[in-house]
Amino acid sequence: MRIATLSIGDELLFGEVTDTNASWLAGRLYGAGVPVRRHLTVGDDEDEIAAALESLAAEHDAVVVTGGLGPTDDDVTARGAAQATGRRLVLNEEALARLREFFDRRGREMHPANERQCLLPAKAGIIPNAAGTASGFHLVHGGALLVFLPGVPAEMTRMFADSVLPLILSRRTERRSVRTLVLSIFGLSEAEIGARLTGIDRSRPGLTVAYCVNYPLVEVKLRGEGEGAPVVDELLAAAAPLVRERLAGFIVAEGDETIDTAVARLFREKGMTLALAESCTGGLIAKRITDLAGSSAYFLLGAVTYANGAKTRLLDVSDDLLAEKGAVSAEVARAMARGVRDLAGSDVALAVTGIAGPDGGAPDKPVGTVFLALADRAGCTVKQYRFSGDREKIRTITAVTAMDWLRRWLLSC
Amino acid sequence: MRIATLSIGDELLFGEVTDTNASWLAGRLYGAGVPVRRHLTVGDDEDEIAAALESLAAEHDAVVVTGGLGPTDDDVTARGAAQATGRRLVLNEEALARLREFFDRRGREMHPANERQCLLPAKAGIIPNAAGTASGFHLVHGGALLVFLPGVPAEMTRMFADSVLPLILSRRTERRSVRTLVLSIFGLSEAEIGARLTGIDRSRPGLTVAYCVNYPLVEVKLRGEGEGAPVVDELLAAAAPLVRERLAGFIVAEGDETIDTAVARLFREKGMTLALAESCTGGLIAKRITDLAGSSAYFLLGAVTYANGAKTRLLDVSDDLLAEKGAVSAEVARAMARGVRDLAGSDVALAVTGIAGPDGGAPDKPVGTVFLALADRAGCTVKQYRFSGDREKIRTITAVTAMDWLRRWLLSC
Numbered sequence: 028m029r030i031a032t033l034s035i036g037d038e039l040l041f042g043e044v045t046d047t048n049a050s051w052l053a054g055r056l057y058g059a060g061v062p063v064r065r066h067l068t069v070g071d072d073e074d075e076i077a078a079a080l081e082s083l084a085a086e087h088d089a090v091v092v093t094g095g096l097g098p099t100d101d102d103v104t105a106r107g108a109a110q111a112t113g114r115r116l117v118l119n120e121e122a123l124a125r126l127r128e129f130f131d132r133r134g135r136e137m138h139p140a141n142e143r144q145c146l147l148p149a150k151a152g153i154i155p156n157a158a159g160t161a162s163g164f165h166l167v168h169g170g171a172l173l174v175f176l177p178g179v180p181a182e183m184t185r186m187f188a189d190s191v192l193p194l195i196l197s198r199r200t201e202r203r204s205v206r207t208l209v210l211s212i213f214g215l216s217e218a219e220i221g222a223r224l225t226g227i228d229r230s231r232p233g234l235t236v237a238y239c240v241n242y243p244l245v246e247v248k249l250r251g252e253g254e255g256a257p258v259v260d261e262l263l264a265a266a267a268p269l270v271r272e273r274l275a276g277f278i279v280a281e282g283d284e285t286i287d288t289a290v291a292r293l294f295r296e297k298g299m300t301l302a303l304a305e306s307c308t309g310g311l312i313a314k315r316i317t318d319l320a321g322s323s324a325y326f327l328l329g330a331v332t333y334a335n336g337a338k339t340r341l342l343d344v345s346d347d348l349l350a351e352k353g354a355v356s357a358e359v360a361r362a363m364a365r366g367v368r369d370l371a372g373s374d375v376a377l378a379v380t381g382i383a384g385p386d387g388g389a390p391d392k393p394v395g396t397v398f399l400a401l402a403d404r405a406g407c408t409v410k411q412y413r414f415s416g417d418r419e420k421i422r423t424i425t426a427v428t429a430m431d432w433l434r435r436w437l438l439s440c
Numbered sequence: 441m442r443i444a445t446l447s448i449g450d451e452l453l454f455g456e457v458t459d460t461n462a463s464w465l466a467g468r469l470y471g472a473g474v475p476v477r478r479h480l481t482v483g484d485d486e487d488e489i490a491a492a493l494e495s496l497a498a499e500h501d502a503v504v505v506t507g508g509l510g511p512t513d514d515d516v517t518a519r520g521a522a523q524a525t526g527r528r529l530v531l532n533e534e535a536l537a538r539l540r541e542f543f544d545r546r547g548r549e550m551h552p553a554n555e556r557q558c559l560l561p562a563k564a565g566i567i568p569n570a571a572g573t574a575s576g577f578h579l580v581h582g583g584a585l586l587v588f589l590p591g592v593p594a595e596m597t598r599m600f601a602d603s604v605l606p607l608i609l610s611r612r613t614e615r616r617s618v619r620t621l622v623l624s625i626f627g628l629s630e631a632e633i634g635a636r637l638t639g640i641d642r643s644r645p646g647l648t649v650a651y652c653v654n655y656p657l658v659e660v661k662l663r664g665e666g667e668g669a670p671v672v673d674e675l676l677a678a679a680a681p682l683v684r685e686r687l688a689g690f691i692v693a694e695g696d697e698t699i700d701t702a703v704a705r706l707f708r709e710k711g712m713t714l715a716l717a718e719s720c721t722g723g724l725i726a727k728r729i730t731d732l733a734g735s736s737a738y739f740l741l742g743a744v745t746y747a748n749g750a751k752t753r754l755l756d757v758s759d760d761l762l763a764e765k766g767a768v769s770a771e772v773a774r775a776m777a778r779g780v781r782d783l784a785g786s787d788v789a790l791a792v793t794g795i796a797g798p799d800g801g802a803p804d805k806p807v808g809t810v811f812l813a814l815a816d817r818a819g820c821t822v823k824q825y826r827f828s829g830d831r832e833k834i835r836t837i838t839a840v841t842a843m844d845w846l847r848r849w850l851l852s853c
């Protein structure tokens with residue numbers, strides 16, 4: 028089944044927003060076994076939209092269109108659809124009824140402009156929108172199913188899952204299945220991983236290995252393709268153990284997990300508590316920990332001791348030590364980790380001190396010099412790093428390195 | 441001048457990565473006065489690429505292509521280009537020389553597979569790549585300029601700015617200019633803003649007003665279009681003061697500034713220092729402050745007092761107060777703000793305590809209940825909010841509300 032996606036909107040062509048709808052749809056369609064073959068973006072122009080629909084409908088079995096269903100003058104998708112399919116624009120009674128009910132339910136007045144959203148190509152089927160004013164619609168033209176959804180991501184994703192994907196799958200004739208297993212790798216370069224996985228897909232038709240850098244992690248994607256899900260499952264089940272073996276020790280997360288959710292899960296499973304002392308990462312690690320609901324079960328305290336005085340006042344790091352060794356040193360990292368662990372009374376504490384840049388580097392301690400210290404019941408260990416990149420990259424790789432250390436510590440509990 | 445962009449890559453069609461190249465290019469081309477008319481995405485398939493190039497070249501004056509120039513088997517863009525333009529694939533001597541120099545300069549060996557990246561359509565011009573192994577290339581086919589760049593964003597953006605944009609602009613015949621002025625608005629809904637700006641573009645041909653939600657901010661974009669830059673500048677210079685007047689008090693940033701960079705600038709200008717005490721935002725505000733280089737000039741300390749015990753141990757919030765009023769209360773927010781200000785010795789301190797969800801809500805304090813407190817030399821003020829949305833939305837709007845309070849406080853200094 029050949030599927031295309033079409034995104035409509037001037038804001039996309041002017042680079043004001045990134046097209047997240049296209050990649051979301053692509054991921055869902057791929058996951059359902061009907062990958063996208065081509066994607067097109069055009070502006071809020073009736074003729075452009077009509078031309079795009081005509082050419083895509085001619086070469087695909089289904090086209091999923093997003094955008095341009097709003098109540099303002101620049102929303103012309105329905106007109107473009109009517110033009111492309113040679114239909115008249117009519118006031119769709121079902122869309123109008125749903126629109127009225129949408130406003131009634133919220134105790135609000137419908138604005139006259141909203142009625143415009145019910146002018147749709149004749150005989151189009153309606154796709155209900157529980158979260159917004161624009162009904163989606165669908166029609167068949169030249170053998171191709173054309174589906175039209177709002178561009179608002181929250182509305183579109185819900186309508187796609189509830190109504191559109193079933194509609195598309197009901198028209199599928201072939202039984203091809205695809206599935207991807209993703210492993211997040213930290214500590215090996217793309218080239219090193221590629222070298223370790225050489226030949227994995229040899230004599231395994233239907234299996235491909237792809238790599239995607241998600242700095243500072245590399246995502247290894249095992250893609251299986253075949254006639255039906257059992258074939259694909261077997262393909263991946265045979266290859267996956269080999270991959271895990273060849274990358275053992277560097278796999279930080281698999282499947283739906285990320286390194287952050289893996290750390291959260293391990294904290295809960297082991298029943299341990301955490302405190303953080305951050306200098307150059309400035310709250311980034313605490314933010315990543317607390318991004319996840321339920322973190323209050325294990326995260327007690329974070330000290331963002333950005334100024335030297337803060338390290339002294341909060342964590343009892345001695346002024347003399349700071350003066351003698353400097354804020355960015357193994358000794359201060361150790362003092363910070365011990366200090367925050369005592370302060371919080373946590374099982375484990377992690378401290379970070381370093382130079383994120385672009386300023387602050389020196390010949391003996393250039394930008395990217397980072398000390399991490401981990402304190403637990405057994406004592407305190409310090410590790411030193413020399414990271415490269417800009418400020419954002421250095422903060423990010425420091426945070427991930429810290430997360431990975433916590434992950435390994437938890438696994439060893 | 442009609443421009444199209446073409447992104448090549450299976451990872452895009454499978455939804456594994458979002459196409460940031462397309463929106464970056466779109467923004468740059470729009471900003472240079474040559475907006476993109478159409479964007480297409482195809483997979484790593486030689487025939488698909490060839491077909492896409494043929495159809496885009498037929499209808500546009502320039503096509504900017506990204507992706508598929510790497511050294512592995514799935515990189516087939518050069519082949520697709522050769523097929524589309526009816527040229528032979530030849531070993532490009534300039535590309536080879538640059539590749540050898542790239543490895544020499546880094547003291548590394550060239551892998552035989554890299555030579556594949558120098559097989560380009562005959563008589564293509566080279567676009568140098570200082571940051572990677574793939575040379576870009578360009579050629580003219582049927583009157584259209586076709587430009588090929590790597591998909592790696594850091595490499596592509598540099599090559600585009602250095603070589604490609606000048607090449608495109610040198611072929612431009614018309615003198616149309618466009619420019620957009622962006623104002624970030626906080627505290628008004630899109631509908632309220634639209635109502636205040638009604639009629640702004642009336643009797644101003646060439647001026648349009650567009651709105652983009654960047655939660656929880658709304659970006660108002662004044663777009664001016666006309667024959668040459670002076671005309672456009674005048675259009676915007678006439679309209680902008682009217683817009684600023686109608687949205688006075690709600691404009692948090694303009695042009696290249698964001699609310700975060702505006703706050704950073706004001707801290708530096710006023711010479712003030714800051715301390716933060718965060719509970720439900722869990723380090724997010726500290727992270728946003730320290731994202732910006734130079735924040736150590738004004739940011740002293742952040743206390744992420746996630747557990748109640750942390751509020752007591754770090755900020756001297758009394759156990760009795762916590763027991764009596766609860767962690768999420770005006771009294772505790774006040775105690776946290778005062779406590780962290782005393783601890784850090786800062787000019788101003790901001791504290792946050794609230795319920796980010798999805799758990800933790802109660803009938804009298806539902807999810808989204810947030811108290812912000814600001815302590816300075818004059819005293820301490822507390823504000824209460826009832827935010828809605830999921831955990832991420834609640835944390836985000838809390839952080840922006842806090843940033844805006846700091847902004848207003850700084851302006852009043």
